[in-house]
Amino acid sequence: MRRFRKKSVAAFVGATIAIAGAGAAYAYWTAGGSGTGTASTGTSQGLVAHQTSVVSDMGPGDSPQELSGNFDNPNAGPSHVSTVTASIGSITQAEDAVGSCTADDYQLVNAVMDVNAEIPAGDAQGAWGVAEDVATIQFSNSEANQDGCKGATVHLEYAIS
Numbered sequence: 016m017r018r019f020r021k022k023s024v025a026a027f028v029g030a031t032i033a034i035a036g037a038g039a040a041y042a043y044w045t046a047g048g049s050g051t052g053t054a055s056t057g058t059s060q061g062l063v064a065h066q067t068s069v070v071s072d073m074g075p076g077d078s079p080q081e082l083s084g085n086f087d088n089p090n091a092g093p094s095h096v097s098t099v100t101a102s103i104g105s106i107t108q109a110e111d112a113v114g115s116c117t118a119d120d121y122q123l124v125n126a127v128m129d130v131n132a133e134i135p136a137g138d139a140q141g142a143w144g145v146a147e148d149v150a151t152i153q154f155s156n157s158e159a160n161q162d163g164c165k166g167a168t169v170h171l172e173y174a175i176s
Contacts, residue, residue, distance in 0.1 A: 062134060063087040064099055064143060064173035070152060073169075075161065079124060079151035082171065083144030086134045093133040099143040100174040101126045101150045109166030116164035122155045143173075 066084040073080070082101055088094050103118040129148045134141040144150055152169070154161075 057091075059094060060089045062089075062094055062096065062175050064175055065139070066171065066173070068144065070169075073121070073152070073154040074164075075154060075156040077154050079122075079153040081144060082150040082152060083142065084173070085139050085143070086141045086175070087138045088134045088136050088140050090136055093135050096130045096132060096134050096141065096143070096175055098176050099128045099130055100176070101128070101152075102172050102174070103152075104170040104172040106164075107168040107170065108163055112163045112165055112167065114160055114163030116161070116167045118169075120155055120157070120161055120164050121169055122153045123150065124153070125150045 064084055064086055066082060068081055068083045070080045070082065084099075086096065101123060103121060103123060106116050106118060106120075108116050125148070128144050128150055130141070130143050132141055152171070154164070
């Protein structure tokens with residue numbers, strides 16, 4: 016009888032441990048809650064348009080000269096450029112020029128040039144003023160004396176959007 020008793024005790028202890036373990040495996044509490052966090056976005060720096068075309072020797076009766084260039088993109092990644100708009104910022108007359116010279120003495124055609132491109136990060140990237148969408152500048156010949164424009168420098172400005 017002794018032998019039966021040891022087996023019974025062992026079975027009872029095993030069953031008790033199994034039941035206790037099963038209860039522990041399913042014993043948990045549910046809880047709700049909330050929390051917060053943050054995420055931030057960076058900013059971008061403006062691109063710089065550089066004119067790479069050389070425009071020189073404008074004068075009465077000349078032909079239009081094309082304006083073209085590329086970009087410096089100081090950002091860590093690419094930036095989208097829709098258009099580049101050329102304008103005449105100012106005129107610097109030669110020191111010995113006689114008479115006046117203004118932006119009206121020059122003709123800027125197709126000043127808004129479509130780019131519609133992603134410009135990679137870095138210097139001298141991408142292009143503007145290419146193919147069919149290129150701005151031109153030309154000396155406007157008039158009936159008035161335009162000697163004030165001899166040797167003048169036309170300062171062009173480019174707006175990027």
